[in-house]
Amino acid sequence: MRRLEGRVAYVLGGGSDGPARPGEALPMGNGRAIALRLAEEGATVVVGDLVAERAEATVAHLATPGLAVQVDAADPDSCRAAVAAALAHGGRLDVVVGNVGVSGREPLKVQSLDDWAFADSVNVRAHWLTAQAALAPMLAQGSGAFVFVGSTAGVYSSRRSLSYEATKAAQLAVMRHVAVRYADRGIRANAVVLGNIDSALVRREFGDDPGEARGAVVPMRRQGRPEEAAGAVAFLASDDAGYVTGQSLLVDGGVSAAWPSPPALPATPTAPEATA
Numbered sequence: 001m002r003r004l005e006g007r008v009a010y011v012l013g014g015g016s017d018g019p020a021r022p023g024e025a026l027p028m029g030n031g032r033a034i035a036l037r038l039a040e041e042g043a044t045v046v047v048g049d050l051v052a053e054r055a056e057a058t059v060a061h062l063a064t065p066g067l068a069v070q071v072d073a074a075d076p077d078s079c080r081a082a083v084a085a086a087l088a089h090g091g092r093l094d095v096v097v098g099n100v101g102v103s104g105r106e107p108l109k110v111q112s113l114d115d116w117a118f119a120d121s122v123n124v125r126a127h128w129l130t131a132q133a134a135l136a137p138m139l140a141q142g143s144g145a146f147v148f149v150g151s152t153a154g155v156y157s158s159r160r161s162l163s164y165e166a167t168k169a170a171q172l173a174v175m176r177h178v179a180v181r182y183a184d185r186g187i188r189a190n191a192v193v194l195g196n197i198d199s200a201l202v203r204r205e206f207g208d209d210p211g212e213a214r215g216a217v218v219p220m221r222r223q224g225r226p227e228e229a230a231g232a233v234a235f236l237a238s239d240d241a242g243y244v245t246g247q248s249l250l251v252d253g254g255v256s257a258a259w260p261s262p263p264a265l266p267a268t269p270t271a272p273e274a275t276a
């Protein structure tokens with residue numbers, strides 16, 4: 001599908017930070033998969049990342065000519081400069097994907113001010129600053145689509161990191177504000193809310209998971225792939241989602257639809273009811 005022909009997209013956090021899956025040439029994270037998919041759909045894609053080489057590696061594999069930009073999401077001026085670079089490159093800005101995100105490791109008992117401030121700067125502030133910078137050209141065009149990459153941890157507690165859960169919830173509030181405030185001026189804003197995705201970053205933090213232990217608690221009994229997150233982003237960025245705004249699309253293999261969370265199946269189910 002080439003639903004984004006002639007559009008210009010900016011992906012914040014479009015590199016990939018971790019090892020490749022076995023047999024994978026290019027380590028795949030959500031941001032990289034999103035950039036690749038938007039280009040496959042015909043968009044000119046500007047890839048922003050903290051590490052220039054990661055953005056450049058993504059751009060080298062895009063189906064359309066793109067631009068790599070070094071950006072530190074924790075730095076307000078850098079966020080604004082990257083949007084300006086994307087606009088200068090493409091001459092317009094149609095799609096902005098806020099993929100960047102950092103996960104903390106501190107539950108309430110040990111939650112520190114530093115961790116909280118850092119999570120806020122990347123998971124929330126970078127997103128509203130980027131959206132604010134992109135809004136003016138979008139309003140001038142009379143159109144634009146924001147897609148934020150959220151987490152189920154922003155909707156349900158993962159019991160792990162207070163700052164991650166709180167900032168991912170706030171990111172969805174930013175999305176809803178943009179959507180509602182500018183809906184009558186051609187702007188749409190939505191979020192994909194991801195469950196367990198087998199991204200390079202997750203593999204770096206938790207190791208490879210060939211037996212799919214991380215997928216065992218998911219009704220689909222597997223983790224999602226970054227390419228599946230990218231498919232949902234491409235839909236929300238395109239005119240196929242023309243009447244969709246202010247929404248959180250859960251891409252989680254069914255986790256959020258299940259209560260209580262389903263127990264893990266045995267690796268080799270023997271009883272018929274185990275697979276029913």
Ligand SMILES: NC(=O)c1ccc[n+]([C@@H]2O[C@H](COP(=O)([O-])OP(=O)(O)OC[C@H]3O[C@@H](n4cnc5c(N)ncnc54)[C@H](O)[C@@H]3O)[C@@H](O)[C@H]2O)c1
Binds near residue numbers: 013014015028195200
């Ligand atoms: N992987 C999962 O299971 C999962 C689940 C839920 C939500 N998410 C969300 O998906 C998004 C991406 O996660 P991922 O695991 O695919 O990572 P990823 O592989 O897409 O990597 C993120 C990229 O962001 C870049 N980055 C990090 N800090 C930055 C900064 N300060 N400024 C600019 N770029 C920076 C990294 O260099 C990396 O290239 C995050 O918002 C995360 O919260 C991931």
